[in-house]
Amino acid sequence: MPVVGDHLGLPVPATPAALRDGGEAFLTKAFQAFGALGEGNRVVRIARCEEITGGSTGRKLLLDVEYAHAEAGLRTDLFVKFSRDFDDPVRDRGRTQMASEVVFAALARTPGFPIAVPHPRFADYHADSGTGVLITDRITFGHNGIERQYHKCLDEEMPRPEEHYRVLVTAVARLAGTQRSGRLPVDLTAAFPVDLRAATVGEPVVLTPDRLDRRLSVLTEFCRAHPGLLPGDVRSPAFLARLRDEAHQVVRREEAIWRALRDAEDHIALCHWNANVDNAWFWRDGDGVLRCGLMDWGCVSRMNVAMALWGALCGAETTLWDNHFDDLVRLFCDEMAAAGGPRPDPAVLRGHLLLYMALMGITWLLDVPARIRHRLPDLDAATTRFDPRIRGHEGLRAPLQMLTNVLNLWRTADLSDLLAALS
Template identity: 25%
Template sequence: VPLDIKMHNEEKDFSFEGLPEWVPQAAAVAKLWREGTPYVPCPIEEPARLQDAKPLAPWKKLKPKELKEMSKQNLPGCMFGLPFPKTCGEMKSEEFGPEWLTKAFHAAGTLAKDNRVVALHRAKELDVAGFDAAGGAAMKMFLTVEYERQDPGLHTELFCKYPYLYEEYPTSRSEVSAYNDVDGPEINCAMRLVHLFPFPTAKFYFCDVCRETTNWILITETIPFGKRGKVENGKIVEKIEYKPYQILPVCGKYQDWLLPDPAEFYCCLFRTMGRLAAWDKVGRYASFLGNADKWDEATYLQMTRFGRASSTTKLKEMTQQTIGKMLDTGIDYLTNVVNRLVPEHMKDKAVLNKIKEELVEMSPYFQDMSNYFQMSNTDYTAAMHANLQADNAYFWRNEYGDLACGVLDWGGFARMPFAMNFMGCLSGADPEVMAAHEEGIIQCFIDEYYRCGGPKISLEEMLMRYRLSYITFVYDSTQWIERDIYKQMPKSEIATLTGVLDDRFQAAFRVRCRTMTVINSFTYYHARGYFKRIFDEWSWGRGMYYLTEYK
C-alpha cells in the first residue's frame, strides 16, 4: 500500500508546505512507526539514468607506482563516458566548470536537456584536518551553482566527493584504491540503489569511476546541517532551538560528547539499520545484489562443515604468538603513549594482562566466532551500511519531537552479518553509554527489522552473536597503531597529548578515530567482564561445531 502522504498534520496543526520535498514522505513514515504499522516497500519508477549508464567496469588492481602515475590522468568514466575533475582547482577550470557540470547532469538525467548550469559561483574544498574534518576516506568540496532555469527540485548547493591525490596522501589513497574495490561499490550504489532506500539520503546528481586510473567522483545535494552551539571543555554551552525537520548540527566521528543524548541517537541509527535490512528480506535490492540466500544453522552446517579443513598445532601456537605481540603493542600504546587519554583503571597492568591472556587463549578461534559462525543463519544477515556512525547520518526532529535520520556514505554496502555492522556503528560509542544502553539499542534494531518485513529474531541470540564479534574487535583495534596511527602522527608527539579534548588530537582525524577505538574496546571489554565466559559457554555448546580442529 502506498504511503499516505499529506501536506498537513491535523493532529498537530502542522503544515509541510514550503519544507524540503522529502519531508512529507518522512512524516508519513514516522506516522507508521508511531502506530506500530508495518512499513514495507511499494514498486517505484526507475530513474532514467539506469537505462542510459553502462555497467560498472571490473576493478583493476594497480601497484603503487602504477597508481601514482595513472591517477594523474583525467580519463573518461566507465558509466557515462565523460572525463571528470579530480581536484577543486580542476573543477573551477575552463576545462570543466559550468559546461562540464551541464554535460554531467544531462548524462545522469538529473537536469532537463533544455536547462543548463550557467555559473559555478563556489568550489570550496573541505578541511581534511581539524576539529570539523570531513571524514577520512576521501576529499570533499562544496559547490554553489546557478541554473539557466531554476526549478524547485534542483539544488544550487552541491556536495562533491572524490579521492585523495596520491602525491599528497599516498597511504590514504592506497587504502581505498589499491588494496580492494572500496570506491566502485559506493559509486555503483549511489547510481543504482539510493532511490530504493526506506529513508532519505542526499539527492543524486552525478557519479562515475575510471578503472584505469581509479579516479572517481560523486556529486549530490549538500545537506544543510544546522549551526552548532558554542563548545567549551567538551560540552555545548549555547542552546539553540531547532525547528521541526531542520537538520541538526553535524557530529564528527568519535565526538559523541557533541550529542545531547548519545543513546537516543544510537537507537535512531539502529532503527534505521533495521529498516534497511528488513527491506532486503522482501527483495527490495535484488536488482542490485541478486536474490538473497536463505538457510538455518542445521542447513548451514550440512553445507559447510563436511570437509572443512583442520589446522596444525604449530599454526595455532604461531597465531597466539602473533596475537600476543599485537596486543603488547596495544598495551604499550595505552600505558605509555596515550596514557593521559585513558581512564585510570585501564592503565593497570594486571587488568590489561588479563585481557591479553583471555584474548590470546581465544585467538585460534577468532575466525570461527566472527566469520564462520556469523554466517550460520540468514535471519541474522542482510544488506547493511558498513559504517553507520553519527557522522554518516543526518538527523532531525519531527513535529512530535521524535528523532529520525537520513543516511550518507554508501561505501561497502553489501549483505553481511549484523554483528559486523553493529561494530561499525558502536565502535565510536563511549563505554559508559554502551554499558547502560546496549540491549535497548539492539532491541531497536530487532523491532524495526521485524516491523518492516524481516523475520522475528531473538535479542538473546543477537546479543550473543554481537558479543562474540566484539572479542575479535578488541584485537582488531590494535592493528591500526603501527599501520596507521604512527604514520599519521609521530609516536613522540602523540605521547605529549594532554587529553581527549587536546586540539591536536581532535584535529588529527585518523589518529582520533583509531585511538578511541583502542581505548573504547579495551575499556568496554574490561567493564563487562563476561566476554571470556560467553566464549566458553558457546564453544562448549553449539559453538563446538564451528571451531577449527587443530592437530
C-alpha cells in the same frame, strides 16, 4: 587522458581541476545522463568550486551551480567527492571504496527509498583505475532545521546522545530490513556482494603469535604508565591476563568467526559499514521527533548486521554501551523486522557483535598505545583523554575511545564461551 565511467560512459573527472575544466557543459551532460536534470534544462554557471579537507580518502569540493530553469527539488548547493588523491598516496589507496558507493547512489534514487541520504546528482566509477566521482546535494549542518555536525568520539558535546544513537540504529536497521524484504530493485542490490572481509579500509595486519604478544605487552605497559587514559577496570592485571589468553583464542578461531558471521542468513543485509555520528545528520520533524540521515557510503555492502551495528556504535561513550547496549540490539532487531526483513535473534546478534569486535580490536586497535606515544612522547601518568592534544586530534581521540570500548566490552563479555560455541 580522462577515463570513461563503467556505468554511464562519460568521462570521469579525477581531480577538482578536471571537473572545473569540464565546466557547465560536463555537469549538464552528467546530470542528464544520471536522470537528475531534465533534458530541457542545463547548468548555466558554476558559482562556487571550493576544495575542502576532511575524510580519509579522495578530495572534496563544495560546488554551487545555477540552472537555466528552476525545477522542484533541484538544489544548487552541491558536494563533490573524488575517489582519488594523487598528492597523498595513503588517501589514494582508499579509492576502491567508491566502487560500491556509486552503485548505491543509483539505488538511493529508488522511489520510496527507506532512509534519508544526500540526494545523488551524478556518480560513476572506472574500476580498472579506481577513478570515480560522486556529486550529491550538500547537507547544510546548522541551517534549515538540521542540527550541527557531531564529530566522532565527542559525544559529550551532543545533546541527549541516547536519543541520537537510537535514530541512528533505526536508520541502519530500516535499510537492512527493506533490502531483505525484496522491495528494492534486485538488479541493483545484487551488485553488492556478501564479502565480509572486504568491508574494511586498508589491509589488516597479519598477527603472528609473537606480534600479538608484543602488542599486548605494550598495552599492559601503557596501562601501567598512563592510568589516566584508560578506565581502571580494563587496567586490572586480572583482566589483562585474561585478555592475553582470549586474544590468542580469537586469532586461532578467526576462520570460524568469519564463517559464523557469514552463515547466519537472517543476519545478512545491505548496510552502512561505518554509520558513526560523523556520517549522519539529524533534524526534528513537525512533531518534534528526531530523525536521521546517513552519508559517506564507502564500503556499503551486504554484510552481517552485527558489523554495521558495531560500526554505528564503536565511537560512542562507554557509558552508552554500559547502559543501553542490549536495548539498542533489540531495537535493531525490531526495526529490521518492521521494515519487512527477517527478525535477527537478539542473543545471536549480540554474540556476533562481540566476536566481530574482538577481531577488529586485536587487528586494528592494539597499536593505539604505540601510536599515541609516538605522537605525544611527553605523556605522563596524569594525562587524560581530555588533554587538548588528544581531544583535538581525531586520529588519536577516536582510536583511543574505540580501544576503550573494545576493552570494556571484552571485560564484561565471556569471549571464551562464545568462541567455544563456534562450529
